[in-house]
Amino acid sequence: MRAVGIVVEYNPFHNGHLYHVTESKRAAKADVVIAVMSGNFLQRGEPALVSKWNRTKMALEGGVDLVVELPYAYATQKAESFANGAISILEALKCTSFCFGSENGDISSFTGALNALKKHQQEYDSAIKGFLKEGFSYPKSLSLAYKETAGTAVSLDLSKPNNILGYHYVKAAAGQEASIEPQTIVRTSAGYHDEELPDCSIASATSIRKAIFSDGSSDISQYVPKSTEALLSEYREEFRGYHNWESYFHLLKYMVSTLSQEELRQIYEVEEGLENRINQTIYSAENFHEWMNKMKTKRYTWTRLQRLSTHLLTKTTKQQMKNIPEKAPYIRLLGMSKEGQAYLSAIKKSMTVPVISKLSAFQHPMLELDKKAGNVYASIFPEDVRVSMHHQEYSTPPLRYNRVSSTYE
Amino acid sequence: MRAVGIVVEYNPFHNGHLYHVTESKRAAKADVVIAVMSGNFLQRGEPALVSKWNRTKMALEGGVDLVVELPYAYATQKAESFANGAISILEALKCTSFCFGSENGDISSFTGALNALKKHQQEYDSAIKGFLKEGFSYPKSLSLAYKETAGTAVSLDLSKPNNILGYHYVKAAAGQEASIEPQTIVRTSAGYHDEELPDCSIASATSIRKAIFSDGSSDISQYVPKSTEALLSEYREEFRGYHNWESYFHLLKYMVSTLSQEELRQIYEVEEGLENRINQTIYSAENFHEWMNKMKTKRYTWTRLQRLSTHLLTKTTKQQMKNIPEKAPYIRLLGMSKEGQAYLSAIKKSMTVPVISKLSAFQHPMLELDKKAGNVYASIFPEDVRVSMHHQEYSTPPLRYNRVSSTYE
Numbered sequence: 001m002r003a004v005g006i007v008v009e010y011n012p013f014h015n016g017h018l019y020h021v022t023e024s025k026r027a028a029k030a031d032v033v034i035a036v037m038s039g040n041f042l043q044r045g046e047p048a049l050v051s052k053w054n055r056t057k058m059a060l061e062g063g064v065d066l067v068v069e070l071p072y073a074y075a076t077q078k079a080e081s082f083a084n085g086a087i088s089i090l091e092a093l094k095c096t097s098f099c100f101g102s103e104n105g106d107i108s109s110f111t112g113a114l115n116a117l118k119k120h121q122q123e124y125d126s127a128i129k130g131f132l133k134e135g136f137s138y139p140k141s142l143s144l145a146y147k148e149t150a151g152t153a154v155s156l157d158l159s160k161p162n163n164i165l166g167y168h169y170v171k172a173a174a175g176q177e178a179s180i181e182p183q184t185i186v187r188t189s190a191g192y193h194d195e196e197l198p199d200c201s202i203a204s205a206t207s208i209r210k211a212i213f214s215d216g217s218s219d220i221s222q223y224v225p226k227s228t229e230a231l232l233s234e235y236r237e238e239f240r241g242y243h244n245w246e247s248y249f250h251l252l253k254y255m256v257s258t259l260s261q262e263e264l265r266q267i268y269e270v271e272e273g274l275e276n277r278i279n280q281t282i283y284s285a286e287n288f289h290e291w292m293n294k295m296k297t298k299r300y301t302w303t304r305l306q307r308l309s310t311h312l313l314t315k316t317t318k319q320q321m322k323n324i325p326e327k328a329p330y331i332r333l334l335g336m337s338k339e340g341q342a343y344l345s346a347i348k349k350s351m352t353v354p355v356i357s358k359l360s361a362f363q364h365p366m367l368e369l370d371k372k373a374g375n376v377y378a379s380i381f382p383e384d385v386r387v388s389m390h391h392q393e394y395s396t397p398p399l400r401y402n403r404v405s406s407t408y409e
Numbered sequence: 410m411r412a413v414g415i416v417v418e419y420n421p422f423h424n425g426h427l428y429h430v431t432e433s434k435r436a437a438k439a440d441v442v443i444a445v446m447s448g449n450f451l452q453r454g455e456p457a458l459v460s461k462w463n464r465t466k467m468a469l470e471g472g473v474d475l476v477v478e479l480p481y482a483y484a485t486q487k488a489e490s491f492a493n494g495a496i497s498i499l500e501a502l503k504c505t506s507f508c509f510g511s512e513n514g515d516i517s518s519f520t521g522a523l524n525a526l527k528k529h530q531q532e533y534d535s536a537i538k539g540f541l542k543e544g545f546s547y548p549k550s551l552s553l554a555y556k557e558t559a560g561t562a563v564s565l566d567l568s569k570p571n572n573i574l575g576y577h578y579v580k581a582a583a584g585q586e587a588s589i590e591p592q593t594i595v596r597t598s599a600g601y602h603d604e605e606l607p608d609c610s611i612a613s614a615t616s617i618r619k620a621i622f623s624d625g626s627s628d629i630s631q632y633v634p635k636s637t638e639a640l641l642s643e644y645r646e647e648f649r650g651y652h653n654w655e656s657y658f659h660l661l662k663y664m665v666s667t668l669s670q671e672e673l674r675q676i677y678e679v680e681e682g683l684e685n686r687i688n689q690t691i692y693s694a695e696n697f698h699e700w701m702n703k704m705k706t707k708r709y710t711w712t713r714l715q716r717l718s719t720h721l722l723t724k725t726t727k728q729q730m731k732n733i734p735e736k737a738p739y740i741r742l743l744g745m746s747k748e749g750q751a752y753l754s755a756i757k758k759s760m761t762v763p764v765i766s767k768l769s770a771f772q773h774p775m776l777e778l779d780k781k782a783g784n785v786y787a788s789i790f791p792e793d794v795r796v797s798m799h800h801q802e803y804s805t806p807p808l809r810y811n812r813v814s815s816t817y818e
Contacts, residue, residue, distance in 0.1 A: 250788065258724035258785060375666030
């Protein structure tokens with residue numbers, strides 16, 4: 001059996017994702033699609049719109065056969081560690097290839113850029129340092145250094161968000177000497193960060209979330225599969241709302257008020273006097289957006305500050321994020337189709353990384369972070385829902401989806 | 410000018426308190442009444458019904474001339490430390506006497522009990538240890554040891570809550586070699602812990618709070634001064650509700666979910682494996698009351714567990730509560746009448762403990778705990794209210810009340 005791996009967040013699953021699943025499977029001539037999906041907190045430092053369980057259902061009903069969780073320690077990081085964690089999991093799951101959507105669409109551009117930068121590694125590194133010193137943000141410095149180093153020799157535009165992620169996937173696979181093959185397909189029209197809903201059937205997740213949080217009159221049915229639409233309403237019904245930073249801001253402020261300056265400094269991503277800036281700004285902000293605007297500088301991107309906020313909300317310390325291995329030490333199974341289950345049975349014996357079906361069956365410091373993230377994510381639920389959610393997280397086996405009957409077992 | 414000191418919580422201020430203020434002033438032949446009042450968290454380990462600012466107004470409008478805050482480090486402790494902090498403040502404020510309400514009502518019973526126990530200190534101490542070993546709670550062990558040691562020689566019943574507090578006030582004054590004189594008056598009818606509203610005009614604060622949190626049909630006007638009634642409605646209007654443990658339970662659970670076992674163990678009052686018990690019980694509880702019932706054992710009283718919860722909510726560690734001085738190192742002024750202001754001016758030069766009018770003007774590790782408690786208390790307000798509350802806490806001078814015109818300046 002051939003498997004193709006994809007790296008996803010599904011926040012929420014939309015028609016563009018459906019296209020990505022279908023095209024990846026076709027391009028890789030794969031029998032099953034395996035998605036490594038971020039849990040409840042995402043790479044841009046945001047809580048997911050709906051829980052990982054709901055998003056796992058979206059994935060399964062959208063054609064994915066096996067959904068595994070990208071641990072918190074990778075999922076909330078910048079592209080490099082994010083990619084390392086994700087690719088290592090797909091490699092451990094014996095995927096023949098992984099396939100990502102990119103603005104570029106040509107895999108040789110990625111390998112070309114990788115080789116070009118490897119050749120000029122020192123020049124590249126010192127250029128990055130130079131731009132950082134000038135006060136540019138980290139992603140901006142990377143992109144400027146890349147332009148300066150690679151020049152016109154390569155065709156990959158590393159200022160585009162999906163090209164950046166893709167570049168890091170390819171780099172991770174090469175760095176880990178993985179046997180998994182990189183593939184890419186062109187992303188269809190919608191830009192990653194687009195905020196407005198377009199006319200066609202594919203919109204960015206950003207614009208879809210914006211519509212969901214608007215007054216409720218916006219109709220997203222044009223942009224998402226029927227299953228996503230049903231799962232979203234089901235979620236709102238059961239959990240009495242969706243999640244965004246605004247729903248967690250009161251907890252963030254509470255957390256800050258219980259931490260000393262020294263403890264704030266120990267939070268991951270709190271650097272260079274940011275602990276003072278946090279204390280000086282948070283108490284006068286009435287919402288998260290207002291607070292971000294008070295925190296924002298040229299040096300710190302919105303994403304960087306959101307990631308910091310995520311670690312603050314979960315009280316994740318530098319100490320806890322030290323020594324995170326490049327390759328994931330476990331794989332947590334969230335859901336599978338019959339086909340996914342058959343694939344897993346076939347490869348399980350030859351796997352070297354443990355697959356976790358139940359939280360109680362495995363212990364690892366990194367898994368403690370995942371548990372914590374789950375509990376923190378549930379903090380905004382009404383208490384009765386929170387109790388049942390906690391029970392689900394700890395006691396429910398992975399979701400089993402029957403694609404023929406469209407039911408869960 | 411003669412001042413009488415009283416130790417209060419005013420949760421909320423009721424007719425019994427009014428009687429206490431008036432009678433204390435009369436008994437002490439005092440010109441002014443000084444109240445040392447717990448801040449936002451109280452001795453039984455509960456958040457106050459309304460903020461300390463609102464309760465300061467109740468006190469001023471009820472006849473108190475100077476309201477100062479009992480620091481968090483004393484206010485949330487068992488009787489001994491609570492009394493030490495409170496009496497040291499009244500002594501520092503040059504009160505001629507302090508006057509407490511008690512079930513007993515005769516001050517010689519208190520000094521008699523104190524002397525009797527001093528004589529048999531060793532016997533008393535080892536009796537306490539013995540009862541603790543048998544698994545009795547701390548207060549129960551004290552009371553049993555007292556009975557065993559003092560026997561019928563003294564007339565003070567130390568199983569009554571106000572006698573216990575009074576005993577510790579008298580003990581604190583003696584221990585600190587204070588010049589302040591102890592006085593007591595008999596508490597009128599209502600029992601400290603009574604839960605039902607009685608027929609007369611005096612009800613326990615417990616029963617009044619119970620009525621306030623009931624369906625709203627209960628009328629408390631018979632039991633509180635008109636000013637209290639007005640201040641309570643004003644508070645509910647402005648802050649959109651009252652405070653009790655149920656309003657903070659979601660934060661408590663959130664806090665627990667962000668702390669490691671080791672960090673839980675470092676919380677003040679978390680002892681002897683209680684960290685496991687907390688983790689094992691809190692996630693399946695839908696409310697605070699349910700959780701307390703899961704936590705409760707013979708060894709740990711409800712009050713003890715509520716205090717632990719308070720320290721957990723404010724993330725107050727053993728380290729932070731180490732080395733709390735017996736005598737308060739500062740006095741935070743919350744409010745005063747013209748008479749109180751005149752008294753303070755008269756004694757200020759001869760005072761040895763700093764009086765704080767503005768939070769920014771003084772620094773002390775214990776004051777950090779007070780600030781933290783204030784911020785945590787405000788965590789359940791809507792964000793706009795929370796911002797203005799924070800501003801008040803940090804930037805507003807003490808309340809100045811004009812008793813003649815019944816206005817604030």
